[in-house]
Amino acid sequence: MKTIALTVDGVAVTVVEGASAAAAVAARTHVFHHSRTGHPRGPFCGMGQCFECRIRINGRLALACLERASSGMAITTGA
């Protein structure tokens, strides 16, 4: 099984090749961002409809459930 290395909030994370960016973030934390009222939020639908998995990938706003993790990717939570 081949693995790839990336970072989530500056911390090194390793996931299997083909994993989603959501899986990479979940390897580090279950909190992808916070609601306006301060509640922790994370993936709900897993198919790009709820927008609860918002992250930034190399500075670009993205939905973690729709992005494939790639080597060297820099993911930031809290988007």
Ligand code: FES
């Ligand atoms: S989990 Fe719902 S949009 Fe990603």
